[in-house]
Amino acid sequence: MLTVDYDRLGVGPGERVLDIGCGAGRHAIEAVRRGAGTVALDMSHADLCSAQRGVAEYGHVDVPAAGEFLAVRADARRIPFADGSFDRVIASEVLEHIPDDDVAIAELVRVLRPGGVLAVTVPRWLPERVCWALSSEYHDVPGGHVRIYRGHELRAKLRRAGLRPAGQHHAHALHSPYWWLRCVYGPQRDDPLPVRLYHRVLVWDMFRRPALTRRAESALNPVLGKSLVMYAGKPA
16 A cells, blocks of 8 residues: 555656655565665664565566665664665655654755655644544654644745655545544554454455545545645755
């Protein structure tokens, strides 16, 4: 399940892609499949292992020209690569966890080459605000969300860092009610029946991708999209 639109980001064969805060590697897998040399960076050793397994299992399936892959354990505020090392940089659902996010954004810009494109995704203000109102446990945990972004605030941060915002969209509207349910019953609980049933629907939709739910989510994304996705270019 991708949050970033790779056609819009423009990932192609031979390019170098950095996936910051890669998690289980969903964005890194797609970059490898598109032929890009991909670095997945995270502070979690377990997540990096999951990303490696995912790339090995899915990244090279039926893809004759898959890109190379490297997993690196590091902090987004101290990226161990030289200036301008990457053509595309992805930071999906990362910045909301970092207290000094301006430092992290500066690092993302530093390692992006002139003319390159950055894709940032963060929880959208309205669905996230509902989650915070329903449960303090949702965000008030070690490593949890430390802020809620408004779109204009994120654009301003990217501009101050030297980037030129180049469009945005929203994604995953069907996931917003799921997280509201999780907050009602307790974010750490996945056993309540409504939560389990809704999760089954999401998994079914993820793998089957029926036209009905795809059209419904597309229509709802402008209103209930769980994620704000923003693209910005680094001047050449």
